[in-house]
Amino acid sequence: MKANIRNLAAGTAMLGAMTAGISAASADTLKVAAISGYFSQGFGIAIVNGLKKAEQDFDVEVKIVDTGNRALDYEEQFNNIAKDGEYDLVFVMGWELVDALQKSNAAYPDQKFIFIDGILESETMTYIDFVEEEGSYLVGALTSMLTEQGVEGFDSGSQVGFIGGRDIPVIRNFLMGYEQGVDEQSDGVSVSSVFSGTFDDPAKGSELAMTLYGQGVDVIYQAAGPTGEGVLQAAKVADKYAVGVDIDQCPTAPGHILASMLKRADVAVYDVIKGEVDGSAPVTAGPVSYGVAAGGIELKVCDDVADMIPEDVMTKLEEVRAGIADGSISVTLNQ
Amino acid sequence: MSTEADTTPTARAGRQLPAWLEGLLGQMVALVIAIIGGGIIVMLVGEDPILVFTTLLRGAFGSSERIAGSLLQATPIIIAGVAACIALRGGLFNIGVEGQLYMGGFAAAFVGFQFALPAGLHMVVALAAAVVAGGLWILIPAFFRARFGTNEVVSTILSNYVAILLTSYLTIDVFKRPGGWSETAPIATTAYLPQLFDFSRLNFGLFIGLALAVGFHLFLTRTSTGYEMNTMGSNMKFAEYGGIPVRRNILIVLLCSGAVGGLAGGVETLGVHHRFMEGFAPGFGFDGVIAALLANGSPIGVIFTAIFFGALRAGSLLMEVETNASREVITVFQAFIILCVSAQVLLRRRRDSNQGERRWRF
Numbered sequence: 001m002k003a004n005i006r007n008l009a010a011g012t013a014m015l016g017a018m019t020a021g022i023s024a025a026s027a028d029t030l031k032v033a034a035i036s037g038y039f040s041q042g043f044g045i046a047i048v049n050g051l052k053k054a055e056q057d058f059d060v061e062v063k064i065v066d067t068g069n070r071a072l073d074y075e076e077q078f079n080n081i082a083k084d085g086e087y088d089l090v091f092v093m094g095w096e097l098v099d100a101l102q103k104s105n106a107a108y109p110d111q112k113f114i115f116i117d118g119i120l121e122s123e124t125m126t127y128i129d130f131v132e133e134e135g136s137y138l139v140g141a142l143t144s145m146l147t148e149q150g151v152e153g154f155d156s157g158s159q160v161g162f163i164g165g166r167d168i169p170v171i172r173n174f175l176m177g178y179e180q181g182v183d184e185q186s187d188g189v190s191v192s193s194v195f196s197g198t199f200d201d202p203a204k205g206s207e208l209a210m211t212l213y214g215q216g217v218d219v220i221y222q223a224a225g226p227t228g229e230g231v232l233q234a235a236k237v238a239d240k241y242a243v244g245v246d247i248d249q250c251p252t253a254p255g256h257i258l259a260s261m262l263k264r265a266d267v268a269v270y271d272v273i274k275g276e277v278d279g280s281a282p283v284t285a286g287p288v289s290y291g292v293a294a295g296g297i298e299l300k301v302c303d304d305v306a307d308m309i310p311e312d313v314m315t316k317l318e319e320v321r322a323g324i325a326d327g328s329i330s331v332t333l334n335q
Numbered sequence: 336m337s338t339e340a341d342t343t344p345t346a347r348a349g350r351q352l353p354a355w356l357e358g359l360l361g362q363m364v365a366l367v368i369a370i371i372g373g374g375i376i377v378m379l380v381g382e383d384p385i386l387v388f389t390t391l392l393r394g395a396f397g398s399s400e401r402i403a404g405s406l407l408q409a410t411p412i413i414i415a416g417v418a419a420c421i422a423l424r425g426g427l428f429n430i431g432v433e434g435q436l437y438m439g440g441f442a443a444a445f446v447g448f449q450f451a452l453p454a455g456l457h458m459v460v461a462l463a464a465a466v467v468a469g470g471l472w473i474l475i476p477a478f479f480r481a482r483f484g485t486n487e488v489v490s491t492i493l494s495n496y497v498a499i500l501l502t503s504y505l506t507i508d509v510f511k512r513p514g515g516w517s518e519t520a521p522i523a524t525t526a527y528l529p530q531l532f533d534f535s536r537l538n539f540g541l542f543i544g545l546a547l548a549v550g551f552h553l554f555l556t557r558t559s560t561g562y563e564m565n566t567m568g569s570n571m572k573f574a575e576y577g578g579i580p581v582r583r584n585i586l587i588v589l590l591c592s593g594a595v596g597g598l599a600g601g602v603e604t605l606g607v608h609h610r611f612m613e614g615f616a617p618g619f620g621f622d623g624v625i626a627a628l629l630a631n632g633s634p635i636g637v638i639f640t641a642i643f644f645g646a647l648r649a650g651s652l653l654m655e656v657e658t659n660a661s662r663e664v665i666t667v668f669q670a671f672i673i674l675c676v677s678a679q680v681l682l683r684r685r686r687d688s689n690q691g692e693r694r695w696r697f
Contacts, residue, residue, distance in 0.1 A: 033656075065656055071615050072607060073652055075536070076404055080394075080656040096517075096612070200507070 030060045030277055033081050034269075036093040037067040042247035043265055047093060047116065050269030058277045063087065067097060074100035082108040089276060089283060091116060091269060101125075112283050114272060116265060124285050128268045131291030132170070133177030134324050135261040136221070137331045138292070138299040139243050140181020141320045142259060143219045144189040145313045153241065153308065157216030162193040163208055163231050165224035171195070174223040174245075177331050184329075185320060192217055196227045205230030206237075213238040219258055221245075232257060241305075250302035258305055262298045264290070271296075293325040357683075358631065365675035373668040382660045391665075394653025395646035401653075403535035407607070409645025410537075411436070411616060413544035414599035415623020416630070416637035417551055418469075418592050423632035424555060425588035426568040431476065431491030432596040433620025434498030435469035439597025440604040441502045442468035444611035445510070447522025447604070457525040462601045469597015470590050472498060477589035481582045487589065499614070506613045518612035528606035538606035544641075547595060548634040555634070564588065568632075596620065625669070629676055644669070 034051055038044035051062045067077055078100050081090055085108070092101050093116040105113055105122055114126040146154040162178055164171040179191050192212060196204050205227035209220055213234065219241040222228035228245060229252065235242035236253035244250065244260035268290045275281030290296020299321070301309065323329035352360070374384035395405045415432045422429035429435075446461040476490035503517075510519045528538045555561040567574040567584055575581045603616050622644055630636025651665040 063656065066662070068662065069614055069617055071612060072408065072603075073648070076649065076652045077656070080653050198507075 028059060030058065030089070030273065031063070031087045032060055032089045032091070032273060033063040033065060033087040034091040034093075035065040035067060035077065035081065035097070036091075037069055037096070038094055039064060039066055043117075043263070044093065046247065046263075046265040047091065047269055050266030051091075051273075053266065054270050054273040054277075058273065060273060060277065067094070071096070075103060078104035079107070082111040085110065088112065089114060089273070093117065093265075114283065116268070117263065119287050126272075126283050126285055127287040128265075128272065128296075129287045129289050130263040130268070130296055131289050131331075132223075132261075132263070132297070133173045133180075133331045133333060134291045135263075135297040135299060136174045136177030136223075137181035137324065137329070138317065138321060139221050139259065139261050140178040140183075140191075141185035142299065142301070142309075142313070142317055143221065143243065144182040144186035145316060146258075146309065147189050147218065148186040149310065149313070151308065151310060151313075154218045156218050158189050159192045159215070159217050160189060161209075161212040161217040161220035162191055163205060163212070163220055163222045163224055163228065164193065164195045165199040165227055166197055167195040171223055173333055174221075176333050178221055180331060181320075185316070196224055199225035199227050201227050202230030202233070206234040209234035209242070210238060213240045219243065221261075248300060250300070250304070254302075254304050257302050259299055259301045262300050264296050264298055267295045291324070292321060293327075361676065361679045362629075365672050365679070368675050369668050369671035372671045373664060376664055376667050377660050380660060382658055387654060387658050387660045387664070390654045390657050391647070391650040393650070394657075395650030397653075399532075400534050401649065403532060403537040404652075405642065405646040405649040406541055407535060407537045407645070408648040409642045410540045410544050410606070411599050411603050411619040412622045412626050412641035412644050413638055414540070414547060414602060415596060415620050416626035416641045417544070417547045417623075417634055418595035418599060419624040419627035420551065420630070420632050420634050420637055421588060421595060422592040423627055424568045425564050425584065425592075426571050427480070427585060427588060427592075428488045429473065429491050429589060429592040429596070430488055430624055431473060431494045431498075431593070431620075432599070432623050433618070434491075434495035435472045435593045435596030436600035436603070436616060436620045436623075437495075437498045437502045438468040438472040438600065439465035440600030440615060441505060441611050442597065443526075443601035443604045444519055444522055447526040448510075448520040448610070451523060452525060454525040457523060458528060458605060461522070461526045461605055462598065465597045465601025465604075466594045467597070469600070470594035472597065473589050473593025477586050477593070480589060481586040495620070502611070503613045506611055510611075512610075519610050521610045522605065526605055527609060528602060530606075536607050538602075540602035540606040543598070543602055545638065547598075548638050551634040596623075599623065625673060629673070631680075 032051065034047060036044055039048055048064065054060050055062050065077060065081060067074055074097055081087060082104050089112050091114050095118065098120060101113060101115065102120070102122060105125055109124060112126065114128060116128045117130060119127045119129055143160040147158060147160055160182060162175055164175060175193055182189055182191050192215065194208055194212065196208055198204060205222065205224055209231040212220055220231055220235070221243040222231040223245050224231065232242050232244060232249060232252045235256040241256055241258045243258050244252065246263050247260065248262060249260045250257045271294065272283060272288070276283050320329060324331065377384040377387045394401060396402055415436060418432050419429055443461040443465040446464045452460060472494060473491065476487050476494055479485035479490060480487040506519055507517045512518055512520045528540050530536065530538050555565060563579050564584065566577065567579055567581060571581055599619065604611055608615055626637050626640040626644055629640045647665050647668065651662045654660055655662040
């Protein structure tokens with residue numbers, strides 16, 4: 001709405017000044033700011049989409065601040081946002097901003113900061129925490145069922161693969177959920193896992209993937225950031241399958257990406273704003289979990305491979321999803 | 336027909352302005368054109384240019400905190416600018432300030448977190464490490480320029496990429512702080528550059544920058560070595576005929592330029608970030624080179640161009656939050672100024688050349 005008004009006004013200063021008047025917020029308008037350096041990339045785009053949707057549906061005004069990549073600027077940018085207490089909620093995404101965020105949080109304790117995809121030490125901030133192990137369980141269920149049945153393309157052996165970035169707790173969570181899904185939803189299928197030791201090396205990801213494929217693994221689930229891009233590319237080269245993570249990676253290697261485990265930042269952001277606006281769940285300090293039940297985690301089966309997945313596998317997968325959502329299947333992290 | 340006689344070169348030479356006034360006038364014209372050009376861009380995105388520019392000014396100079404913020408942004412540009420000036424005045428180009436800044440920044444951080452030394456001394460040693468690292472980083476381009484006449488523009492530009500990637504590797508793979516973002520362990524407080532105020536991260540580095548600029552100015556104008564360097568800068572062949580050891584001087588000038596570039600990184604690490612992180616200061620080295628070119632190689636001029644750039648950067652941060660104009664408007668603004676100033680330099684050279692109207696090469 002607002003963006004449309006602005007487009008019409010583009011080009012003339014006078015009209016520009018007028019829109020500034022039109023969009024001036026009333027007292028009840030919820031003012032939301034979002035700050036990150038990644039608004040042009042997958043996960044950041046999802047955040048922007050969630051904000052835009054909230055702006056359409058509710059009386060919300062959104063300000064998006066791109067931090068750029070110069071560390072010197074971060075503190076100043078946080079202070080500019082928090083200084084006047086103008087914004088009711090401030091969404092923050094990106095680990096490199098943590099230092100500046102913590103300083104600003106200490107200097108402006110009344111400002112509500114919401115950190116996306118991680119939990120920090122401070123107890124006064126709100127955290128959007130995606131339950132990645134639930135999504136990984138679904139991935140495990142899907143890949144192991146296909147392997148167990150020996151569906152065409154998944155009939156080389158009885159192992160499914162996993163490539164992680166560095167061996168750190170959050171990536172372990174992916175692996176544990178995945179292994180649990182494989183164990184509980186199939187018989188005789190096991191996980192062959194490997195950590196690349198880096199998040200920034202697609203070539204290494206590709207190399208490790210080729211090794212796993214060579215050992216008779218037909219499908220690899222990757223949780224390795226840019227390293228994982230190499231895994232997806234290797235799937236295409238080896239004519240095998242891979243599973244994407246975080247965002248919809250199906251278009252990366254069409255026909256060779258089985259599914260993507262999505263962290264729906266758009267759903268989470270929209271949901272947080274909705275809770276604040278209608279008063280059903282005002283923002284409070286501490287972590288808020290977004291898992292399968294809340295729609296924050298989703299397994300998207302890629303359209304171009306959906307045909308080759310047997311009906312009964314899809315049905316079973318949906319049952320598993322419903323089970324996780326209603327709590328009858330519990331994904332645990334201490335296996 | 337006869338009225339056109341006014342515009343001939345001879346007629347213009349008759350009322351030529353003093354060089355400093357002409358220079359200042361040129362900068363003003365550049366600024367006005369940039370403001371108009373920037374204003375049009377702002378209007379195209381549907382924002383009020385007056386509001387944007389007043390917010391920009393307020394963001395840069397609106398309060399003592401904001402002025403400190405502008406100076407904080409200007410500090411690395413001043414030092415990097417002096418580094419570029421040193422090369423320019425010696426008739427050379429150091430486009431590798433960015434890389435030297437990264438190497439210096441990392442070296443200072445390394446000394447800061449790896450060793451325990453008494454306060455003060457620790458800082459000095461860390462800064463010295465930055466100077467050495469910057470100097471070492473330009474050693475290869477400098478040696479090849481002095482010994483074989485290899486074009487230093489290309490070799491210094493290329494050394495930037497190596498430095499940025501090398502420090503990334505060291506930060507991510509070798510010295511990464513466990514559990515953190517891609518950064519090293521924090522440096523010891525004994526190595527901190529003292530802050531000037533408690534409301535800003537502005538630090539002693541500003542004075543280091545100012546002292547370097549003034550010191551280099553005095554060196555150029557008051558010492559015979561400085562005169563020698565000036566001669567070399569204005570005409571290298573003539574300097575060689577005059578008995579100046581040009582090859583040796585090329586090496587020394589480039590090493591000094593690189594060393595100061597390294598210092599810029601050290602000051603940034605010890606004064607602001609207190610650790611080294613991957614991609615910690617993108618662009619400051621290049622900003623320094625541009626500031627030096629705009630100041631026509633004058634170290635005193637660099638102080639002003641650098642503060643101007645710093646103020647633009649600081650102001651743009653507020654502008655982005657309070658208006659709908661993106662921070663990138665500033666980049667457009669800078670580009671306008673650079674275009675205008677370089678156009679003037681070309682026009683002046685053409686006018687001053689003794690080969691008449693047809694001389695386009697320089």
